[in-house]
Amino acid sequence: MRPRRLVRYAKRVVLYLVALAFTAFAVFPFYWMLLTAFKANRDLYVGGTVLTHVPWIFNAPPTLEHIELLFRQTLYLTWVRNTIWIGLVVVAITLVLAVPAGYALARLTGRWGERLGIGVFLTYLVPPTLLFLPFSRMIAWLGLQNSQWALVLVYPTFTVPFCTWLMMGFFRSIPRDIEEQAMIDGYSRFTVIRKVVLPLGISGVLTATIFAFTLVLQDFVYALTFISAVPRMTVSLGVPVALVRGDVFYWGSLMAACLITSIPIAVVYNLFIDRFIQGLTAGAVKG
Amino acid sequence: MRPRWRAHPVLCLRAERVSAMETGFVEIRNLHKHFGEVRAVDGVDLSIKEGELLVLLGPSGCGKTTLMRMIAGLEVPTAGQILIGGEEVDEDVPPRARGVAMVFQSYALYPHKTAYDNIAFPLQAAGMAPAAIRGRVQGAAKRFSIGHLLGRRPRQLSGGERQRVALSRAVVRDPKVFLFDEPLSNLDAQLRAIARYELKELQRELGTTTVYVTHDQVEAMGLGDRIAVMNQGKVRQVGTPQHVYDHPADTFVATFLGSPPMNLLEQDAHTILGFRPESFVPRQDIPAGTDAAVFQFKVRQVEYLGADRLIYGAVDTPHRAGQTVIADLPVTITTPVAEGRAYEFAVPRRALRHFDAATGLARDRGAA
Amino acid sequence: MALPREARRPFSTSVAPLRRRTLADREDWLGRLMLAPALVYVVALVGVPFALALALAFSSARSGSLEFSWVGLRNFWTILPDPQFHRALWNTLRFTLVSQALVIVLAVTAAHVLSAAFVGRRLVRFLLLLPWAAPVALAAIGWTWIFDSTFSVINWTMLWLGLTKRWLYWFGEPQLATAAIIIVHVWRMFPFATVITLAGMSAIPQEISEAAVIDGAGFWRRFFQVNLPLLLPIITVAVLFGVVFTSTDLSVVYLLTRGGPYNSTHVLSSLAFQRGIFGGDLGQGAAVALFLLPVLVVVAILMLRTARRAEVGA
Numbered sequence: 001m002r003p004r005r006l007v008r009y010a011k012r013v014v015l016y017l018v019a020l021a022f023t024a025f026a027v028f029p030f031y032w033m034l035l036t037a038f039k040a041n042r043d044l045y046v047g048g049t050v051l052t053h054v055p056w057i058f059n060a061p062p063t064l065e066h067i068e069l070l071f072r073q074t075l076y077l078t079w080v081r082n083t084i085w086i087g088l089v090v091v092a093i094t095l096v097l098a099v100p101a102g103y104a105l106a107r108l109t110g111r112w113g114e115r116l117g118i119g120v121f122l123t124y125l126v127p128p129t130l131l132f133l134p135f136s137r138m139i140a141w142l143g144l145q146n147s148q149w150a151l152v153l154v155y156p157t158f159t160v161p162f163c164t165w166l167m168m169g170f171f172r173s174i175p176r177d178i179e180e181q182a183m184i185d186g187y188s189r190f191t192v193i194r195k196v197v198l199p200l201g202i203s204g205v206l207t208a209t210i211f212a213f214t215l216v217l218q219d220f221v222y223a224l225t226f227i228s229a230v231p232r233m234t235v236s237l238g239v240p241v242a243l244v245r246g247d248v249f250y251w252g253s254l255m256a257a258c259l260i261t262s263i264p265i266a267v268v269y270n271l272f273i274d275r276f277i278q279g280l281t282a283g284a285v286k287g
Numbered sequence: 288m289r290p291r292w293r294a295h296p297v298l299c300l301r302a303e304r305v306s307a308m309e310t311g312f313v314e315i316r317n318l319h320k321h322f323g324e325v326r327a328v329d330g331v332d333l334s335i336k337e338g339e340l341l342v343l344l345g346p347s348g349c350g351k352t353t354l355m356r357m358i359a360g361l362e363v364p365t366a367g368q369i370l371i372g373g374e375e376v377d378e379d380v381p382p383r384a385r386g387v388a389m390v391f392q393s394y395a396l397y398p399h400k401t402a403y404d405n406i407a408f409p410l411q412a413a414g415m416a417p418a419a420i421r422g423r424v425q426g427a428a429k430r431f432s433i434g435h436l437l438g439r440r441p442r443q444l445s446g447g448e449r450q451r452v453a454l455s456r457a458v459v460r461d462p463k464v465f466l467f468d469e470p471l472s473n474l475d476a477q478l479r480a481i482a483r484y485e486l487k488e489l490q491r492e493l494g495t496t497t498v499y500v501t502h503d504q505v506e507a508m509g510l511g512d513r514i515a516v517m518n519q520g521k522v523r524q525v526g527t528p529q530h531v532y533d534h535p536a537d538t539f540v541a542t543f544l545g546s547p548p549m550n551l552l553e554q555d556a557h558t559i560l561g562f563r564p565e566s567f568v569p570r571q572d573i574p575a576g577t578d579a580a581v582f583q584f585k586v587r588q589v590e591y592l593g594a595d596r597l598i599y600g601a602v603d604t605p606h607r608a609g610q611t612v613i614a615d616l617p618v619t620i621t622t623p624v625a626e627g628r629a630y631e632f633a634v635p636r637r638a639l640r641h642f643d644a645a646t647g648l649a650r651d652r653g654a655a
Numbered sequence: 656m657a658l659p660r661e662a663r664r665p666f667s668t669s670v671a672p673l674r675r676r677t678l679a680d681r682e683d684w685l686g687r688l689m690l691a692p693a694l695v696y697v698v699a700l701v702g703v704p705f706a707l708a709l710a711l712a713f714s715s716a717r718s719g720s721l722e723f724s725w726v727g728l729r730n731f732w733t734i735l736p737d738p739q740f741h742r743a744l745w746n747t748l749r750f751t752l753v754s755q756a757l758v759i760v761l762a763v764t765a766a767h768v769l770s771a772a773f774v775g776r777r778l779v780r781f782l783l784l785l786p787w788a789a790p791v792a793l794a795a796i797g798w799t800w801i802f803d804s805t806f807s808v809i810n811w812t813m814l815w816l817g818l819t820k821r822w823l824y825w826f827g828e829p830q831l832a833t834a835a836i837i838i839v840h841v842w843r844m845f846p847f848a849t850v851i852t853l854a855g856m857s858a859i860p861q862e863i864s865e866a867a868v869i870d871g872a873g874f875w876r877r878f879f880q881v882n883l884p885l886l887l888p889i890i891t892v893a894v895l896f897g898v899v900f901t902s903t904d905l906s907v908v909y910l911l912t913r914g915g916p917y918n919s920t921h922v923l924s925s926l927a928f929q930r931g932i933f934g935g936d937l938g939q940g941a942a943v944a945l946f947l948l949p950v951l952v953v954v955a956i957l958m959l960r961t962a963r964r965a966e967v968g969a
Binding site for chain 2: 175177178180181182183184185186187188191196199200
């Protein structure tokens with residue numbers, strides 16, 4: 001009896017250790033950002049060959065000077081503002097286009113709608129890498145170089161397919177009976193969408209909003225291609241390419257910016273991840 | 288036929304005209320619905336009389352739900368006609384304009400609305416004034432004793448309560464036709480019997496023409512003024528429960544109705560003999576002088592079910608030996624029957640049915 | 656029981672519903688109408704640029720001007736013999752294949768460990784999602800600091816543990832730069848693949864696993880003959896996504912190494928950016944980017960086949 005129990009404990013411990021290792025690998029860059037953001041410069045800039053100075057902990061009291069620098073003396077807040085308004089406009093465009101399209105594909109277009117749905121999903125896979133060069137030409141035609149409107153125009157190219165696919169799955173999960181009941185109860189299909197489907201799909205719309213916004217936040221390539229004026233940049237572009245003075249990287253402020261931007265997104269993402277996975281794997285789990 | 292309480296002048300006129308023409312309130316003519324190669328409904332003619340409760344009975348996939356959905360306007364027929372109250376309802380008459388109310392198997396309550404708003408929803412669609420809506424909703428809720436639940440949302444209600452909300456919603460708008468799609472199958476067995484009784488009473492009281500879809504033959508027998516038995520997209524037989532039970536039109540109806548089903552014996556190459564398990568009794572339990580067919584019944588197994596005994600065994604005919612037969616003996620028959628032994632069992636001749644071996648159709652059709 | 660008077664009165668309505676079908680009832684037209692705006696947008700802003708991408712590759716377009724003239728295959732004759740292009744093509748393949756192979760192994764292992772019920776699972780899942788949720792560009796800049804040439808915490812730790820004797824210049828040596836890029840890709844993709852695999856595992860009915868246990872299958876047999884085949888479709892989806900994101904990614908290479916040292920870590924996307932945007936030669940950049948197309952076509956086909964197979968199996 002005894003040894004078997006011991007083996008079970010050992011197995012448990014190994015399990016925890018492996019889980020811990022995986023988690024540590026995933027989290028350690030963020031831990032490092034956290035340390036860096038609050039370390040005093042004299043604690044931060046000690047050469048890595050000095051083995052007596054352990055970089056994993058605070059050797060000097062933490063400081064807020066990097067955060068202060070970030071908010072007071074850099075354009076970080078401007079970039080945040082830019083990102084938010086661009087994000088909101090893109091979300092609005094995305095919802096206007098993707099919600100009706102998602103419903104149409106889920107319910108109104110029958111068999112060819114299913115094929116079209118897969119087509120829409122595949123366009124989500126067309127990467128910015130393939131499109132940024134032709135876009136740069138199109139943006140030049142439109143005279144939108146170095147304008148944030150270029151981003152507003154281009155971002156829906158990935159948010160619309162993704163959110164259409166997401167909404168399609170969402171609308172399909174609403175029982176058909178309920179819609180049919182409403183049609184028998186005296187409403188036209190269109191009114192049914194307005195009075196029954198949309199109230200029921202509100203959490204889907206919310207999910208689509210969140211994901212459209214985070215997709216905008218994550219873009220780097222398009223922003224890099226179209227925006228060169230530093231005050232017009234988004235967070236994802238400004239922080240990595242413009243948060244330097246001269247040739248000097250202000251690592252403390254840089255890492256603070258990375259952390260402050262990433263954590264809220266990660267939290268929100270986590271809340272909606274199940275929907276996201278459902279959307280992505282809808283094809284593999286069920287047709 | 289029961290008179291309708293409804294005092295709608297136009298409808299009354301139309302009803303008179305329709306009955307004068309000797310046609311049903313809901314008329315279905317050569318209706319087809321094909322999904323690609325599959326013929327879900329394959330040429331159905333059906334006439335549902337005003338005020339009657341007609342049950343569409345059949346195994347799953349027989350087309351009964353598709354038929355009902357076409358009446359509701361949720362499916363467009365491939366071919367054929369549907370008339371409601373003498374008026375043709377084609378593709379151009381959407382569900383909302385057909386004056387039908389439907390109760391789905393799932394009840395299809397709007398999860399985001401309270402019971403009150405669920406019931407009020409069809410009235411709002413009709414543009415009724417809020418005060419009038421209130422009166423009607425409360426009246427219907429009282430009818431189903433759910434007045435105290437009106438503020439709740441569907442997920443806060445039990446199965447039986449949900450069913451009552453769904454019924455209230457169907458009744459409140461005073462429809463021309465009720466369509467019920469297995470509305471009791473989500474209730475547990477005890478609740479189902481009560482709900483069945485209440486439903487029948489409601490329908491009798493309102494006198495609204497009703498189509499009721501089910502695969503449960505007990506429900507069909509208990510509820511229906513008439514039963515239409517469907518299989519493979521076709522109506523096999525229409526008639527009163529008693530008639531369909533006693534005089535099945537073919538071997539499908541014979542075996543689909545009744546539990547245990549009708550015994551079928553291959554008598555010769557051309558004829559199949561049918562008799563109900565409850566007509567198959569020990570010879571001595573048949574009143575003397577009754578003209579009866581006698582069989583040697585080799586008993587294999589006896590089940591005591593309380594109110595009756597089910598006896599499984601085999602019977603030989605000259606055509607084929609060892610054909611499985613079931614006898615259902617009520618407690619009033621006390622003749623001892625033991626497993627592994629053979630007895631003389633008999634069927635009164637008037638309870639015998641004859642079917643054509645090739646087509647399965649009854650030979651003595653309409654003997655009632 | 657009788658209906659109260661009020662309820663019995665047949666209703667006369669102020670606004671009777673329209674008897675006839677209108678556009679709002681017609682599913683076919685309503686569907687087309689609701690789909691059209693999104694479809695037009697996608698065709699105009701994905702379809703057209705896509706066609707333009709093809710056209711640019713056969714043109715001499717430059718970023719400074721709007722003129723456009725056909726040059727046939729000239730861009731391809733320029734890049735095909737170019738060793739830098741060979742390097743980029745090879746790197747794209749290498750980075751993608753190596754990182755995705757590691758991702759599969761790590762993700763399946765991690766998912767198995769995590770699916771064994773234990774405390775703090777939700778927290779662990781949240782932490783695992785951080786790399787995927789954080790904007791790539793910001794994560795990449797975080798890693799450049801981790802791999803810093805003077806202050807690298809990895810180097811300090813390895814020296815302290817005695818794993819290395821010399822100082823590693825991560826972005827100064829081609830092999831190390833390659834390793835760094837692959838590490839970042841793996842770090843970014845494996846948590847996502849883990850979470851997807853976990854979702855797939857929770858979809859496998861418990862009874863199947865239990866039946867296998869009762870049938871006497873040991874852990875490894877169960878894993879390879881029961882769990883893995885059942886998980887295959889969902890892992891395929893995760894990996895296909897990984898392939899798309901990794902093979903087309905520009906930000907990691909751009910921010911970590913800018914293609915250096917000595918242009919040794921360029922991938923197709925970064926090379927296309929360098930030639931097309933920095934160099935201003937849109938035509939050549941487009942020609943380089945076009946070589947990503949076969950990868951994407953293959954991924955798309957595999958994706959559709961996985962979806963179809965799952966459909967047939969369901």
